[in-house]
Every structure is written in structure tokens, then in C-alpha cells.
Amino acid sequence: MNPSASRIKVQPATESEGRKDYIRIQDFGFWYGAKKALDAISLDVPERRVVAFIGPSGCGKSTLLRNLNRMNDLVDGIRHEGDIQIAGRSIYDPGIEVISLRRRVGMVFQKSNPFPKSIYDNVVYALRIMGVTDRAVLDEACETSLRKAALWDEVKDRLNDSALGLSGGQMQRLCIARAIANRPEILLMDEPCSALDPIATGKIEELIHELKAQFTIVIVTHSMQQAARVSDRTAFFYLGKLIEYDTTEKIFMNPSQAQTEAYISGRFG
Amino acid sequence: MQRYFHDELRQLRDDLILMGERSLDMTRMALRAVEQGDDALALQVRGMDDRVDELEKRVDREIMRYLTLFGPMGSDVRLLLAARDIGHDLERIADEASVIAKRAMVISERGPLKNLLHVPQEGIITCEVLRLALDGFIEGDINKARLVLERDAEIDDLNRKNYDSLFGSVGDATKVSASHVELIFISKALERIGDHSKNVSEQVIFILSGEDIRHAR
Numbered sequence: 001m002n003p004s005a006s007r008i009k010v011q012p013a014t015e016s017e018g019r020k021d022y023i024r025i026q027d028f029g030f031w032y033g034a035k036k037a038l039d040a041i042s043l044d045v046p047e048r049r050v051v052a053f054i055g056p057s058g059c060g061k062s063t064l065l066r067n068l069n070r071m072n073d074l075v076d077g078i079r080h081e082g083d084i085q086i087a088g089r090s091i092y093d094p095g096i097e098v099i100s101l102r103r104r105v106g107m108v109f110q111k112s113n114p115f116p117k118s119i120y121d122n123v124v125y126a127l128r129i130m131g132v133t134d135r136a137v138l139d140e141a142c143e144t145s146l147r148k149a150a151l152w153d154e155v156k157d158r159l160n161d162s163a164l165g166l167s168g169g170q171m172q173r174l175c176i177a178r179a180i181a182n183r184p185e186i187l188l189m190d191e192p193c194s195a196l197d198p199i200a201t202g203k204i205e206e207l208i209h210e211l212k213a214q215f216t217i218v219i220v221t222h223s224m225q226q227a228a229r230v231s232d233r234t235a236f237f238y239l240g241k242l243i244e245y246d247t248t249e250k251i252f253m254n255p256s257q258a259q260t261e262a263y264i265s266g267r268f269g
Numbered sequence: 270m271q272r273y274f275h276d277e278l279r280q281l282r283d284d285l286i287l288m289g290e291r292s293l294d295m296t297r298m299a300l301r302a303v304e305q306g307d308d309a310l311a312l313q314v315r316g317m318d319d320r321v322d323e324l325e326k327r328v329d330r331e332i333m334r335y336l337t338l339f340g341p342m343g344s345d346v347r348l349l350l351a352a353r354d355i356g357h358d359l360e361r362i363a364d365e366a367s368v369i370a371k372r373a374m375v376i377s378e379r380g381p382l383k384n385l386l387h388v389p390q391e392g393i394i395t396c397e398v399l400r401l402a403l404d405g406f407i408e409g410d411i412n413k414a415r416l417v418l419e420r421d422a423e424i425d426d427l428n429r430k431n432y433d434s435l436f437g438s439v440g441d442a443t444k445v446s447a448s449h450v451e452l453i454f455i456s457k458a459l460e461r462i463g464d465h466s467k468n469v470s471e472q473v474i475f476i477l478s479g480e481d482i483r484h485a486r
Binding site: 205256 | 274308333334337
């Protein structure tokens with residue numbers, strides 16, 4: 001293990017791609033009780049790009065993802081050090097409301113989790129929680145979000161049907177529509193395709209490709225092929241450390257670290 | 270379902286087509302330089318070679334990127350494997366055209382040459398065969414690809430005739446000029462372009478049918 005691996009920083013996106021760094025993770029460490037899950041992670045996510053977190057189970061990739069909208073705050077006994085900034089402001093700033101942060105940083109989970117409500121009610125759920133009652137506004141948000149999630153054409157004639165009657169792939173796209181309806185700036189995706197067949201997976205990947213024009217996306221995936229297909233940059237984690245972070249092409253074609261090479265070529269362990 | 274990364278395969282095909290068209294242009298221009306003693310044209314051909322070399326490297330990068338990132342299957346795999354060989358053959362064709370241009374300048378320096386042997390005819394057929402090979406790739410036409418395999422023999426035959434007319438039983442080696450020796454090199458370069466065109470067509474057949482006909486007798 002390269003002792004300084006977790007402090008690896010690639011060339012700032014501002015210089016390399018002409019895009020601002022939207023998420024900036026600086027020397028971030030994280031503990032579940034006494035167990036250190038993340039060790040001094042530093043990486044920047046450029047705006048309107050897709051960044052994939054890869055690594056074996058327990059490497060800390062999901063933990064880091066769930067810190068980006070402070071989902072881990074719900075876990076007892078956690079603590080962190082270092083900082084995470086979004087659009088130049090620390091998400092741990094006392095002036096930041098966690099609810100507001102989670103509206104800005106939407107999340108799609110491994111298992112689709114539609115509410116036992118109609119398709120329409122699922123999409124506009126958060127807007128109603130925020131107090132939006134104007135039917136025209138809700139209708140427009142519903143259609144726009146479903147279109148962006150590439151689901152509108154499949155469900156437009158049955159918006160009042162239960163969301164639980166959709167296929168697995170459709171449910172996952174519904175969850176993406178529900179996240180989009182909130183007008184987030186960032187979408188976090190935790191293994192969004194692990195329960196889907198190849199065709200549904202292909203649709204989600206196409207969707208990710210479309211959505212990056214508007215959103216900054218961070219995706220955790222166990223599938224290296226998926227990371228290679230959908231992301232612009234890839235971060236490889238192992239045992240809570242960031243081993244390597246670079247353009248996806250570099251990571252999969254000619255990684256700098258021997259551990260990355262071993263992992264992507266299946267020679268790990 | 271058409272995926273966003275399939276555009277990169279289209280780009281790869283476009284780059285190979287561009288390489289092919291440039292190589293054919295270079296061959297035609299080099300032959301004109303031979304027939305017209307046009308040094309400026311010959312120099313132009315030699316200057317075009319670098320661009321084809323760059324395209325070959327770009328094609329190789331595109332192939333490696335696609336293989337690594339997008340998990341190709343089926344005909345996409347065949348296209349990618351064949352593209353590497355096709356790119357190499359097209360680059361070699363451009364090299365041979367450059368050789369013809371270089372020989373044209375040597376001939377021109379020694380003064381006009383009235384008897385060009387069978388080289389003009391060999392040049393016409395070589396360009397036709399190369400065009401046919403490129404069309405086979407562009408149009409995905411296996412019949413055109415198979416026709417290239419047949420017509421390559423016409424080029425071989427003319428190359429042999431050129432050699433025989435100077436050094437064979439019908440020739441008189443004592444009267445062979447240095448410029449005629451250059452013509453033999455040009456004839457040989459055309460014969461090599463025919464071979465590379467044939468290689469391209471073998472790869473086109475592999476892409477279209479999965480059949481590997483290399484080294485078939």
C-alpha cells in the first residue's frame with residue numbers, strides 16, 4: 001500500500017476539463033464508533049460530470065457517498081474529520097440545514113424504493129412535502145421529471161396506477177424521477193443497477209449519460225464495466241483509502257497504481 | 270437499443286474510411302507524378318504520409334479505448350479486431366504511395382522516360398482494386414470484398430510482366446536503364462498495395478461473416 005495513496009489528487013478539473021470542481025472532499029476521515037471507515041480522502045468532483053467509486057466490499061465507497069448528503073448522520077456513533085464542500089461551502093457549516101442539503105443532493109438507492117402510492121404521487125411527493133399544492137405546477141413537475149428519467153412514454157397513460165406495479169427497471173427510473181423532481185444539483189447513485197437485468201441496466205446507463213448535462217453525478221458500483229461505460233472519472237478505494245483517482249480512461253487503460261491494475265484486471269486478493 | 274458509446278464505433282469507422290481515402294488519393298497522385306514527371310506533386314504525396322500515420326495511431330487508441338471501456342460483443346468485437354489490421358494495411362498503402370512518389374522524383378531527375386512498361390496499366394488496376402476494397406468496407410459488401418481477392422492476381426501478373434520485360438526472357442538486361450530499375454520498384458510497390466487491399470478485404474469478410482480466410486490457398 002502506498003502510504004500517501006489516500007492523499008492522491010488529480011489535476012484540478014478546473015484546469016483539466018474547463019469545469020469547476022463542484023464537490024470538494026478534503027482530508028476526509030470517517031468512523032463508525034471505533035472503526036475507521038475512511039482515511040484522509042481528498043478528491044474533487046467536477047460539475048456536470050459522472051464520477052464512479054469502485055472497490056471491493058468494505059472499501060468505503062458507499063460510506064463516502066452517503067456522507068455527501070450526510071445520510072450517515074442518521075447512524076449512531078459516527079464521527080468525521082476533514083471537510084466536504086459543495087459549490088464552495090462546507091456541508092458541515094452550522095448554517096446548513098441537512099434537509100435542505102438532501103434536497104440539493106438527491107439519492108438513488110440500490111433497491112428501488114417507490115412509496116406504495118400512485119406513480120404521480122411518488123414523483124411529486126417531495127414537492128407536496130415542501131408545500132406545493134398548485135396542481136398545474138405538480139403536473140408539470142411530474143411530466144418533466146418523468147421525461148428526464150426516460151419513463152414518461154411508458155407511464156403517461158397510467159399515472160394514477162400504483163408505482164408498485166412497475167417493472168424493476170421502471171421502478172428505479174421512477175425513483176430517479178422522484179429525485180429529479182426535487183431539482184437537485186447532485187445525484188448520488190448507490191449501485192442503481194445491481195438488481196436490474198441488462199436491458200433495464202442499459203436504460204439506466206443511457207439515462208445517466210443524458211442526466212449529466214444537468215446534474216453532477218456520483219455513482220457507486222460493483223461493476224467495473226459499468227463504471228467504465230458511464231463515468232468520466234473513477235476513484236478506486238481499498239480498505240478505506242483512496243488508492244487512485246483519475247479519468248476513467250486512465251484508470252481502466254493504464255492505471256498508475258499496481259493495486260488498481262490488480263483490481264481492474266481481476267488479479268486482486 | 271442504440272447506446273451512446275456506439276457513436277465511438279462510428280467514429281472509428283469514419284477514421285478508417287478517411288485513412289483509406291487518403292491512401293487512395295496518395296496512390297493516384299503518386300502515379301500521376303510518375304507519368305507526368307511532376308516533382309511538386311510527388312513532394313505533396315510525401316508530405317501526406319504523416320497524416321495517415323497519425324490517423325493509424327488515433328485508430329489504435331480508439332480501439333483500445335472501446336475494448337477497455339465498453340465491453341464489446343459479437344460483430345463489434347470483430348470490427349475492433351479487424352480495424353487494427355485494416356488501419357495497419359492502410360498505413361502501409363500510404364507508405365508504398367510515398368515510395369512511388371520518391372521513385373518518381375528520382376526518375377524525373379534523370380530526364381523523361383518514354384517507356385513506362387506496364388506501370389500505368391498496373392496503376393489503374395491497383396487503384397480500382399483499392400477502391401473496391403474500400404467500398405467493400407464502407408458499404409459492408411462482401412461481394413466487393415471477394416472480388417478484390419480475385420482481382421489482386423491481375424496486379425501480380427502485371428508486376429511479373431514488368432520484371433520479365435526487363436530481366437526475363439523477353440527483356441535485354443544490358444539495355445536496362447537506371448530509371449527502368451526505378452520503375453520495377455514502383456511496380457513492386459503497386460503489387461504491395463494490391464496485397465494490402467486484399468488484406469483489407471479479408472478483414473471485411475471477417476467482420477461481415479466471421480469467416481477467417483487469411484492464409485487460404
